[in-house]
Amino acid sequence: MEKILVSSSHFDTLCRDAWDLFEKNGLEVIFDPNKPFPAYTTEEILARPDREMIVAAVIGMDDYRDERKYQALPNLKAVAKFGVGVDNIDGALAQKYGVKALNAPGQNSNAVAELTVSFILDLLRAVVPLHKAMEKGEWPRHIGEEIKGKTVGLLGFGAIAKMVAKKLQCFDVTVSAYDLYPDVEAAEELGVKLTTQEEIITQSDIISIHIPATPETHHLFDKDTISKMKDGAYLVNPARGALVDLDALADALLSGKLSGAALDAFEMEPLPKDAKILQCGNVVLTPHTGAETKEAYYNVSMTVAKDIIRAVNDEEPVNCVN
Ligand SMILES: NC(=O)c1ccc[n+]([C@@H]2O[C@H](COP(=O)([O-])OP(=O)(O)OC[C@H]3O[C@@H](n4cnc5c(N)ncnc54)[C@H](O)[C@@H]3O)[C@@H](O)[C@H]2O)c1
Numbered sequence: 001m002e003k004i005l006v007s008s009s010h011f012d013t014l015c016r017d018a019w020d021l022f023e024k025n026g027l028e029v030i031f032d033p034n035k036p037f038p039a040y041t042t043e044e045i046l047a048r049p050d051r052e053m054i055v056a057a058v059i060g061m062d063d064y065r066d067e068r069k070y071q072a073l074p075n076l077k078a079v080a081k082f083g084v085g086v087d088n089i090d091g092a093l094a095q096k097y098g099v100k101a102l103n104a105p106g107q108n109s110n111a112v113a114e115l116t117v118s119f120i121l122d123l124l125r126a127v128v129p130l131h132k133a134m135e136k137g138e139w140p141r142h143i144g145e146e147i148k149g150k151t152v153g154l155l156g157f158g159a160i161a162k163m164v165a166k167k168l169q170c171f172d173v174t175v176s177a178y179d180l181y182p183d184v185e186a187a188e189e190l191g192v193k194l195t196t197q198e199e200i201i202t203q204s205d206i207i208s209i210h211i212p213a214t215p216e217t218h219h220l221f222d223k224d225t226i227s228k229m230k231d232g233a234y235l236v237n238p239a240r241g242a243l244v245d246l247d248a249l250a251d252a253l254l255s256g257k258l259s260g261a262a263l264d265a266f267e268m269e270p271l272p273k274d275a276k277i278l279q280c281g282n283v284v285l286t287p288h289t290g291a292e293t294k295e296a297y298y299n300v301s302m303t304v305a306k307d308i309i310r311a312v313n314d315e316e317p318v319n320c321v322n
Helices: 017-022 043-048 069-071 091-096 109-124 127-135 160-173 184-190 198-203 223-228 246-255 294-312
Strands: 002-008 028-031 054-059 078-081 100-102 150-155 174-178 207-208 233-237 258-263 283-284
Touching: 017 028, 017 294, 028 223, 043 069, 054 294, 069 091, 069 207, 078 198, 078 258, 078 294, 091 100, 109 160, 109 207, 109 233, 109 258, 109 283, 109 294, 127 283, 150 160, 150 198, 160 174, 174 198, 223 246, 246 258
Parallel strands: 002 028, 002 054, 054 078, 078 100, 150 174, 150 207, 207 233, 233 258, 258 283
Antiparallel strands: none
């Protein structure tokens, strides 16, 4: 029987319909709920007696940039990212081995957009530091800020950023966005001002990052970029850790240059215990949980399962990125 190796989490609980769909199509699911995340190393795959039966992999943050992975799985037809960001799959390498690289665009966007809006509101009222103070028995006074009247700058105007813009409509804010390939129609519809990257960086009260991590965007928010941000601005990064130089951000928070930052993604995950950002006051840090809602798990798993079945049957998948 052909098999699907699943290493994304909660597949047995939140993705039952996708699991059943695989089985109805004659595909056996290999899933170990106790496997630490990210799951299968190349060595572990090489040690599996059934590796030649594996025709597709559903992955979280497993590294599919290692050529030996493709050699270890000689009958692999598809590797599907359980989500959007495919920076842990080398598309060209996958193609060399006849493997389709798949993802599920838009399926977890709402989950990330909702977290983004909650990040912004939490930061402006220092919800996390105040909660931490109360845990210590303190009762501090803190003067927060209102979102009304602020300028929110969206770096990137793709699926998630558009949903953030839509959700912000009811807050009386000015929303600006910069995208390499701007969707002018959506901007008009959502009342978003399309502008330059420079203007987003220098004029926003709150910057929210929604672009992929690429060699060009590595540490886009470094010491220099952060120094150009408005004094007292806030930075929100629910995209990818590599976009922000975390130490430069920590320095800006500690010096008071920035008022706060909220981060869901980190260059090193899990975040090292000695990371300087942990010493900063007004930060909201979440462990890459942007896409982790019941609804997103369902949507992503069904999208990915349908496309894998297409790929396994030598049909054209809908969301192929290589
Ligand atoms: N925190 C999470 O759990 C989580 C979940 C899903 C996605 N993400 C991340 O969020 C980010 C956005 O995801 P999305 O679904 O909106 O993607 P998307 O592909 O729909 O949108 C990304 C947009 O960025 C634009 N872009 C690319 N490079 C750019 C650059 N250098 N400058 C300006 N614009 C640029 C693209 O043209 C595109 O419109 C990605 O990094 C993705 O990996 C994080």
